[in-house]
Amino acid sequence: MTRIVLASQSPRRKKLLQQIGLAFEISPSDVEEISSHTEPGPMVEDLAALKATDVASKFSDSFIIGSDTIVVHNGEVLGKPADADEAFSFLSRLSGTHHFVYTGVAFVKTDKNGTIQAKHTFYEQTKVTFSTLGEQEIKAYIKSGNPMDKAGSYGIQDDLGALFVEKIDGDYYNVVGFPLNRFYREIKSFFPEFDIMSS
Numbered sequence: 001m002t003r004i005v006l007a008s009q010s011p012r013r014k015k016l017l018q019q020i021g022l023a024f025e026i027s028p029s030d031v032e033e034i035s036s037h038t039e040p041g042p043m044v045e046d047l048a049a050l051k052a053t054d055v056a057s058k059f060s061d062s063f064i065i066g067s068d069t070i071v072v073h074n075g076e077v078l079g080k081p082a083d084a085d086e087a088f089s090f091l092s093r094l095s096g097t098h099h100f101v102y103t104g105v106a107f108v109k110t111d112k113n114g115t116i117q118a119k120h121t122f123y124e125q126t127k128v129t130f131s132t133l134g135e136q137e138i139k140a141y142i143k144s145g146n147p148m149d150k151a152g153s154y155g156i157q158d159d160l161g162a163l164f165v166e167k168i169d170g171d172y173y174n175v176v177g178f179p180l181n182r183f184y185r186e187i188k189s190f191f192p193e194f195d196i197m198s199s
């Protein structure tokens with residue numbers, strides 16, 4: 001059976017793929033995350049493909065999955081905050097307004113010689129609306145440490161992060177970092193040999 005490799009260090013992505021019963025290995029990529037694309041959708045697809053392709057060079061006869069998540073507020077991309085001050089600035093901007101979370105996913109298939117046989121990418125978008133946050137609430141959340149490794153400085157799945165989200169339009173799991181429903185649909189269309197339900 002073809003080996004499945006998740007090219008990600010994200011504990012959330014690991015948990016979500018375990019949740020659907022997929023058997024996979026983890027091999028994070030340390031490729032520099034720079035894209036020439038400026039539109040968010042193509043940008044996250046490109047970054048996901050960069051990660052998957054980087055890891056693909058180490059695995060023959062494998063199916064490699066890469067992913068990337070960003071937050072876009074008023075047309076501006078918010079990645080992971082550099083420090084607590086930037087986390088404060090990001091969360092202040094998200095307060096009382098909506099933003100979009102984009103996650104790109106890339107599948108790369110390698111053959112027995114390690115050559116890339118197929119590559120497929122897609123992205124999913126979810127609209128998230130925050131309620132109005134007070135300065136003290138933002139500071140308390142930053143103190144918990146949870147925002148620091150997350151795009152836009154929050155985790156919808158965090159104990160306190162969840163309190164800020166008024167509503168979402170789209171896939172919740174896309175916000176967490178991996179769009180499970182779209183992933184399933186794309187696999188069924190493009191790689192029907194992967195029968196997730198009986199893997």
Ligand SMILES: Cc1cn([C@H]2C[C@H](O)[C@@H](COP(=O)(O)OP(=O)(O)OP(=O)(O)O)O2)c(=O)[nH]c1=O
Pocket residue numbers: 007008009010011012028029051067068069070071080101149150151152154155156157175176177
């Ligand atoms: C908006 C949001 C993001 N995130 C996370 C998902 C991603 O892990 C992270 C965005 O950073 P990414 O660069 O997409 O991923 P990563 O660095 O964690 O892992 P890797 O590059 O190895 O795949 O933000 C949440 O966990 N919850 C949220 O609500």
